[in-house]
Every structure is written in structure tokens, then in C-alpha cells.
Amino acid sequence: MRKSAFIFLLALGGAASAALPRVSVQAPLTPISGPAPAAVLVPVSAAPKALAVPVQALEAVPAPLPDAAPALLELPVPSETPAPRDDEAAAAGPKLIEALLENAPQAAGLAQGSLEDAAPALERNFRAAAALGVGGSGSGTTANNDGASAHHDLEQRFLSLVRLDDHGDPAQAAALARAVRRMLGSPTGRSLAEQFLAEGAPAVVRFETFEGSRLYEEGGRKTFYGPIALTDWRDGRVLVRINLNYLAADDRALEQELPSFLAHELLGHGLWYVRAVKAKLLPAYHHHELNEANARLVGWLVDYELDRRFEDPGAWNYLSDPAQYLSKLKLWLPFYALAFSSDELKRPVQALEARLEAARAKRKRLETELGNHRAWDRIIDHFIDGHGLPARRFAELRWTMADWKQRYKDDLANLDEIIAAVGRDLERMKAESDRRSEGYLRRAASQPLFVLLDIETRKATEKLKSLIKQSPAESPGKVGPTQAKSDQFTFDDLQDLYRKDKKKHPDHWNG
Numbered sequence: 001m002r003k004s005a006f007i008f009l010l011a012l013g014g015a016a017s018a019a020l021p022r023v024s025v026q027a028p029l030t031p032i033s034g035p036a037p038a039a040v041l042v043p044v045s046a047a048p049k050a051l052a053v054p055v056q057a058l059e060a061v062p063a064p065l066p067d068a069a070p071a072l073l074e075l076p077v078p079s080e081t082p083a084p085r086d087d088e089a090a091a092a093g094p095k096l097i098e099a100l101l102e103n104a105p106q107a108a109g110l111a112q113g114s115l116e117d118a119a120p121a122l123e124r125n126f127r128a129a130a131a132l133g134v135g136g137s138g139s140g141t142t143a144n145n146d147g148a149s150a151h152h153d154l155e156q157r158f159l160s161l162v163r164l165d166d167h168g169d170p171a172q173a174a175a176l177a178r179a180v181r182r183m184l185g186s187p188t189g190r191s192l193a194e195q196f197l198a199e200g201a202p203a204v205v206r207f208e209t210f211e212g213s214r215l216y217e218e219g220g221r222k223t224f225y226g227p228i229a230l231t232d233w234r235d236g237r238v239l240v241r242i243n244l245n246y247l248a249a250d251d252r253a254l255e256q257e258l259p260s261f262l263a264h265e266l267l268g269h270g271l272w273y274v275r276a277v278k279a280k281l282l283p284a285y286h287h288h289e290l291n292e293a294n295a296r297l298v299g300w301l302v303d304y305e306l307d308r309r310f311e312d313p314g315a316w317n318y319l320s321d322p323a324q325y326l327s328k329l330k331l332w333l334p335f336y337a338l339a340f341s342s343d344e345l346k347r348p349v350q351a352l353e354a355r356l357e358a359a360r361a362k363r364k365r366l367e368t369e370l371g372n373h374r375a376w377d378r379i380i381d382h383f384i385d386g387h388g389l390p391a392r393r394f395a396e397l398r399w400t401m402a403d404w405k406q407r408y409k410d411d412l413a414n415l416d417e418i419i420a421a422v423g424r425d426l427e428r429m430k431a432e433s434d435r436r437s438e439g440y441l442r443r444a445a446s447q448p449l450f451v452l453l454d455i456e457t458r459k460a461t462e463k464l465k466s467l468i469k470q471s472p473a474e475s476p477g478k479v480g481p482t483q484a485k486s487d488q489f490t491f492d493d494l495q496d497l498y499r500k501d502k503k504k505h506p507d508h509w510n511g
Helices: 048-052 086-091 097-111 115-132 147-161 170-183 187-199 244-248 251-278 282-286 289-307 314-320 322-329 348-386 391-431 436-444 448-470 491-504
Strands: 162-165 203-208 214-218 221-225 229-234 237-243
Touching: 147 162, 147 170, 147 187, 162 170, 170 203, 170 244, 170 251, 187 251, 187 289, 203 244, 203 251, 214 244, 221 244, 221 251, 229 251, 237 244, 237 251, 244 251, 251 282, 251 289, 251 448, 282 436, 282 448, 289 314, 289 322, 289 448, 314 322, 314 448, 348 391, 348 436, 348 491, 391 436, 391 491
Parallel strands: 162 203, 203 237
Antiparallel strands: 214 221, 229 237
């Protein structure tokens, strides 16, 4: 969580040669930690003690509907359809994959006819899918003694439907193939890959350059800022685009992170995009918060099953308080800001109005926190110019603080985009004389697709909790080379200098 906001008032008085500058400052006695960028890769979190790690929005899903659209959502308004009971959906499909395959042909024709006619077949299909259980033991053709052969068979069948577009680059081809193979090495990956095959929708996965993404080093690791990946439904297929900077990052990013993020995109977002299209609910699903929640759970399950640790510490935050996690997520990226819970779908205008107010409040708070960071630069200047401490000893701290300031600036710019996007869609929805978009969202809230998605998300949450309980998290070990003791001042050192100097020379710090 972010530290409480502090107000800094800096004023350098006229400094005579025999006196130190006087600084008026109300400084916190704990480090100021900046906002986590919208898509920064962070060191591994090993245990539940990491629950306090800031929520990380590690990637963005498909871009919002184009501004040129006459309304936020433009599909025929679904009719009211009775939702299946939770216990019925959860208990259906005892034959797992066979049940899903049996119903798949019925669901395949959902693009034709009315939603009312399609609903029974859709419901049967999804009940079968729900019975598979996210993170299952690897049912179907992979559940046999010849694991290696079955794994290879599944991989070949999966890649007959999912095309890895490597742009003719051997490095891209190798990285994508390794990510798929490792993803399918987890029970959740295998189970959902079978479901993906049963749906029969084609997909393309490729690397792309993302504007604004940049490489950096942290803790001896080479990683990057920017979206990790984007998933969309385009031209009748799932399209997954992965940040090309992965190829310039360290080996751990490719071997440990990419497989789980690929699962997040392809088996989380992608699989349900296929289902939403068949249900004629693509726009509503696109803007449903469980679109993201389910995808994250899929990625976390694959990640934890592979090595009993999370590359994304946000998993601990989610497990600590799922509702709060999803609420905070809506203020991290413009896409998330236009997402609704099932309850919010019933009152979309009020939900967006509240989000706009929250975004403006967060922006104001971050501006204050950015000022706090800038204040510490002036405190460093005080000890260099007034006390004669070597400037070189503050070099690493200066770099770190400059990096955090840039993160704040990025986050503020992101909030500006959120405020603009939410405000724009609010205006468009309110301007509709027939309130068509609002009515669409309200009716979509009661559709079986979202009831079943909620069931699947809750099952995945319980599965993840069970995995952690049965198999506690591994220690991540050392990240990067061991650092030799340095003469560089840390932020703790700077605070200590400030406290001692304020006690010894209070006149330096009173305006």
C-alpha cells in the first residue's frame, strides 16, 4: 500500500558563508515508495507476508471500443434469460472433457439465431466446461502414465489451432515454443488447453513492439516497463500480442514469467472471448471485471503449479481481499476503469460517476506524493552543500529517486487517460435518448455467461488457496548477484541523517 500523503514545505533561506541553509520541511520518517507502473515486472514474492505489496496491473487486455462508435456498447440488447443455479452448474459434466466435446457442436451454432434460442445450448456447454475445474489434474488425453508422450500429443494438437507468428525470427520462434511447452506442463494449462481445443476457435500469438515500453535493471535483473501482453478478438480469432522486450530481458523472464502470462492471455482472456462471441455478449464480457480476474487466476495457477511461487506478487493481494484488489485495479489502466462487476452492470452510469471521482482523488494524492519525493532531493542538497558530504555517495539514491519520480509521472499520465476515457463514455451514455448502452449492460448482467464465469472464478480462487495450503510457496532465492557492501547512502541512511541533524541543528529545519 502507498504511504500516507505528507505535505512538504521547502524554503531555502539566505545562506551566509558561516551558516547552513535553513530548510522548512515536514519530512516523513518512513520511506516514500512511488506507484508501481502499470506494467512493471517485479521481483518474485515468496510467501503470504508479501500481501502488502502494491497491486500490480501487469498487463492490459484488449483496447476499449473505438471512440468513433456511437455508444459504449453496440450489440442487440440481450433478452432476460434465467440464470443457472450455482450448484447445478458446478455439479454438471461428470465426464469432463467428453461432456464438453459432446455439447461443443451445439454451441458452435450460436452465432446464428436469437440469444433466446441459443441460451439452452450455451448453458449445457458451459456447465460441462465448469465441471472441468480450473487447475484440475490434467484430464483427457494428458491423464495417463505416458506423460511425456501425452504432453507432446497435446502440444501438437494445440499448435494446430494456435499459430505462433514468429515473423521469421528464430529467437522469437524458440521463445514462443518454449513458453507454450512450459505452460502445458502445468495441470491447469493442460486442462484449459483441452477446453480451448474443444471450442475450436483459432488463435495467433506473436511478439510486438509496444510504444512507451522501456528496458531497465532492478535487483540485478534486466526487465521492462510497459504492457506485458494484449489480447483481443479480431477477424474471428483470438489475437495475443506479447511485448517484444521479453527477448531483451533476462532468461528468467522468458522461462518463468512468460509461460504464466501466456496462459493468462490465451487460456484466460482468449478462451472466454471465444465463449462470449458465441453467446453474443462480446462487448459486455469485454467490459466485465471477471474478464481480468479470471485471466489473472489462470496465470497464477499455472505459475504456482510450475514452481510453487508467484512471479506476480499481486496474487497475494488478490487472495487477501479479492474485492478490494479488483476495485483498485480499476484505477490502474483505462481499460480496467471501464470494467464493471455484475452488480455495477445493473447501474453502469452511477458506477462510472463514482470511478471518475475516485480517479480524480487518486490523481490529487499522487501529485502530493510526487512533491514529497522532490522534497527529498532538496534534503540531499542540504547535506551536500551545507555539510560537505560527497555527492558521489548519493549517486545511487539519486538514480532510484529519479526512477520513482518517473513512475509517478507515468502514473499521473495514466490517470489523465483514465479520467478522459471514463468521462467520455459517461457523456456518450448519458447523451443516448434511448439509454441503449445502459440498457444493454443491465440486461447482460443476468446472462448465464456471467453467472458461470463467476462460478469459474470462485472455483479458481479456492483452487489457488488450496494449492498454497497443500504446497507452501518456495523461497525465491537470491535475485541477481550479491552486492558488495557499498559506501552509497540508502534512503534509510538519508532519514537517519535528517533525524540527527534536525535534533542537533533544529535551526536548519525551521523556517
